[in-house]
Amino acid sequence: MVTKDFSIRINGTAVGPPADPRVSLLDLLRETLQLHGTKKGCDQGACGACTVLADGERIVSCLALAVQYVGRNVVTIEGLAGDDELHPLQRAFIEHDGFQCGYCTPGQICSAVGMAAEARRGVPSHVTPDLTVGEVELTHDELRERMSGNLCRCGAHNGIVAAIAETCAGERK
Structure with a gap:
């Protein structure tokens, strides 16, 4: 039997994708997961306020659909720091x-x-x-x-x- 993991790892925690495939990664982070460190600036990919790391590469999360990141690791500003120490x-x-x-x-x-x-x-x-x-x-x-x-x-x-x-x-x- 083959099972697939349909989650997104966000700051080390597995999160299911949104039911609506049109939800941006930014909106998933801010509205669903309450990770407000990632900011909504221009909502057009021009300002960089919503930049996060996806598998170690920087992306603007306002232009990324959350479902595109199923099976991938996303790190936000909240996930950069260690338990007791800043990055x-x-x-x-x-x-x-x-x-x-x-x-x-x-x-x-x-x-x-x-x-x-x-x-x-x-x-x-x-x-x-x-x-x-x-x-x-x-x-x-x-x-x-x-x-x-x-x-x-x-x-x-x-x-x-x-x-x-x-x-x-x-x-x-």
Whole structure:
């Protein structure tokens, strides 16, 4: 007998897909599961406030149907931290004042975690000078280009970049 798991693993917990296949992953997270860390910004995939990690890759959850993620692992801002400890990027955002109103912060942090993994795998960006390198160095321009899909209307960009640069440089040592 073959059984299939028709659940989505969200922050390590198996969750059944919504009955309505038109429900976005964002709405499942916020409305059904009460995970309000993931924000609804533009609802058009342009601002990045709803960024989460799906199998380690960053996605905008407002454009993703929840049913597309059956059998996959989704991590939200709530799932990044350990039991008693913040994720290193969460700590760095606090230390570098990488937020003002905080609305975009969860999406920024999830995006940065995914972005750092992309760079370690050698995934190039528009500004990567050598497309054949194994691991992409996160220079100032590289980091800003890779994070350009996440908007901050408050102007905390310098703190955001400093927090990501410090954390990602620390991971590479």
